[in-house]
Amino acid sequence: MKTYQDLLKKLIIFRQERQWEEFHKPKDLAMAAAIEAAELMQEFLWKTDDEILVQVSKDKERFADEIADTVVYLMLLANDLGIDMYASIEKKMKKNAERYPVDKCRGKSTKYTNL
Template sequence: MPKDSLDNLNTRLKTFAQTRNWEQFHDPKNLSMALIAECAELVEHFQWLTPEQSMNLPPEKHDEVALEMADILIYLIRCAERLDINLVDAAYRKIGINEARYPTDKVYGDARRASEYDKD
């Protein structure tokens, strides 16, 4: 298994929590609340930037953004583990759903919500 697999990361995160007796706090409610808080911290890094600035972060800011994204991934993986959800399978399933909802010939270059395409 590759070093960077979600399974390996999940195992390490679960061990981290168990050795600290934190599993008791890692229920889906608390993990999802922590996840949204970390998402807000990520958004703060981009607030008031132009799209161009957001694509060209200075190295220090880029590292801070990477660590916020890591926090988000950590909480997401922990929540999925607690709910017995395979994130990779779920992601592939969701991509299939999105491919059906957003057919290329209908949405190419247009980023509206799926329900808005039915109005055409």
């Protein structure tokens, strides 16, 4: 079974082979992640929910590519900052569970500060 660490290792090797570390400053990785997220948003822009469903069924790879691009930059950024992404997500989920207790927020989109 492949793990997050296996994927991260592949990304790091891919970057090392191309000597791209010098370009991957934290600022640039953060910007690249945001730009890739914007490319993903562009696929949705001005489309109705139904049009998006049709588009995704016709060309899911296009959406998958943009999601992957975004996640790849975030994985590299977290690694370079010494952040254990797996542990960070688990920790954040615990915080979110405290902020959004099921009995208070079930079926609501209200921000935790207004619950």
